[in-house]
Amino acid sequence: MLEQKSPHSLPLSEALTIAAQAISEVMSGRSLTEVLEQLDAHERPIVQSLSFDALRKWVRSHELIKQYVPKTPPPEVDHLLSVAIALFVHDGSEGKGYATHTIVDQAVRACGEYDKTMYAKGLVNAVLRKVSLALQPPQDKPHYPADPIPMYAPAWWRANLKRSYPKVWQSILFAQAKRAPLILRVNQKQYSRVQYQSLLSEAGIASAAIESIAGIHLPSALLITNPVPVSELPGFYSGSVSVQDAGAQIAATLLNPQPGDLVLDACAAPGGKTAHLLELADCQMVALELDGERLGKIGGNLDRLRLHSDKVKVLRGDASKALWWDGTLFDKILLDAPCSASGIVSRHPDIPFLRREADIKSLQLKQREILTQAWKLLKSEGLLLYVTCSLFPEEGEDQAAWFAQQHSNAVRLGAPGQLLPTETNDGFYYALFKKNGP
Ligand SMILES: C[S@@+](CC[C@H](N)C(=O)[O-])C[C@H]1O[C@@H](n2cnc3c(N)ncnc32)[C@H](O)[C@@H]1O
Known part of the structure; x- marks a missing residue:
């Protein structure tokens, strides 16, 4: 049986379609936050995850599109391919667990809306099959190291980083392509960090204190090792904690x-x-x-x-x-x-x-x-x-x-x-x- 449902009970083909449209909106100048805010609540988590991944892995997916697509595809096909290819690109933070054939099948279905000529369906099918084979981990190394990917940045942006940080500008771009960790700020009016850590561990959520950044002591910062939705954080709705970068x-x-x-x-x-x-x-x-x-x-x-x-x-x-x-x-x-x-x-x-x-x-x-x-x-x-x-x-x-x-x-x-x-x-x-x- 095909695994068609995403974990959020939106068929993957629909989630891919909406995520590809979200990418198109970004390319025409709209912020992703604004686009995501307009989605229904049941659509948002999966579409956010797919579209974030597509943008973070843009450099890699476009190397692959260049390699496997002879002519530059129309933007809607390019955007769908970037969302689907991102599901194959191993960057160490996967966990969506779709089977290869599911991704290919659902991405081909996602072409349905605009593909009257069957051109896109054939192309998406062929390219995704080739990409999935090319990116398959070697059989003897199922946990082989993540594929390092730099974040996309326009030429003027890269030039600024290069000028400002000649030694580390590339590592900045690699760091920025990684998924951001979930970091919390404990509301000291309600709990100390240690007290809140016990509540987290009672809820089965592992955390580590971030003691300081750049020599500044941070009394309330916690790194959540395996991110969870905020609704699962103890006391989130009564104000015990906020999500905030350290x-x-x-x-x-x-x-x-x-x-x-x-x-x-x-x-x-x-x-x-x-x-x-x-x-x-x-x-x-x-x-x-x-x-x-x-x-x-x-x-x-x-x-x-x-x-x-x-x-x-x-x-x-x-x-x-x-x-x-x-x-x-x-x-x-x-x-x-x-x-x-x-x-x-x-x-x-x-x-x-x-x-x-x-x-x-x-x-x-x-x-x-x-x-x-x-x-x-x-x-x-x-x-x-x-x-x-x-x-x-x-x-x-x-x-x-x-x-x-x-x-x-x-x-x-x-x-x-x-x-x-x-x-x-x-x-x-x-x-x-x-x-x-x-
Ligand atoms: C970096 S964000 C602030 C984030 C906020 N301090 C926080 O930690 O949640 C900058 C904010 O400044 C607002 N802003 C821009 N120009 C402003 C102005 N002339 N006067 C007041 N606010 C302005 C923006 O709308 C935006 O919400």
Whole structure:
């Protein structure tokens, strides 16, 4: 009998069709998150998994398509092939367990919608059979090492990495093609890390503490060895824990909020770092966000984590202007600026397909505007933490150096600077400034 059902009771042929359409949408400039949000709940997990894999393994699948398809196929066939080939590419994180004949059969069925001439069906059938044979592990080595694959990146992006990190730029691309691990932040208002680890182990979920990143002690970070859906995490819906990369957990720790501090989170949605700051101290918080739709997610997160109080204001506003400001200076400001997101590609593999070179310059200008404005809202002796999830120096060290040069009252304090992606953290940039005088 054919194994037609995916683990989520969506026939694999349908899941392949929807994932290939999602890839087409990304290629025409839409973000994968947006595309996935519009799917029905029963479609989302399998389509997300297939489309993420297709983008992460793009370089390898396109080497194979070039090798086995004589003429460049039309985009819809190319996208279906990339999704299906990704199921054969061994990168050490498989586990979907479809038999070869099932993948081929279901991918051929997935051509049904648009293939009136039978051209695509024949092509998909032939190419997938050849690819499956070419990628079969040798019989005597069923656990042979994973096929190393670099992440796709456009030429200008690769050139930037090569210039900025001449020794490690290739290993960055290899690291970013790996599936991101599941990392949690324990809500310290509810449990210590050790207490939450016992709850996890009672639920049969193995975890390991991540003690520090770049010399910064992280009291709440946990790596889940075998990822599970969040619905299986003890107390997820009552706010005991959040999903957050370990690199992102540095932000609140570095800013070190104290009870009573007035804190501005200037670019707050979806509120991951706002929530972390509130878990660390009963501070007064203004969470500002420009995008109305994303603003709603902050409230949702704070609700789940039981962090709402009359000390927390969630505001829609532009951090590069002061129209929203009531005139009270802040003790601490977190500026997690809009950026290329080039550091978080393993969690958002559509990013290298969406960004254009010209975006970097305009993001850089926006970051400077927001930095300049935010500084005016900080008390004397106050702290401002500038963060981006970028690997490009234009959005990291160049910005911090420019800012320090423009502001004689800005004193740079110790902060990790540029973090490159590793097994446990995404790529981030951190610079911390203290305001010396008004
Ligand atoms: C990197 S994300 C913030 C992530 C968030 N700090 C977290 O940890 O969950 C940057 C956010 O800044 C918002 N943004 C962009 N331009 C802005 C502006 N001028 N003023 C305020 N927010 C802005 C974006 O909509 C986006 O939600």
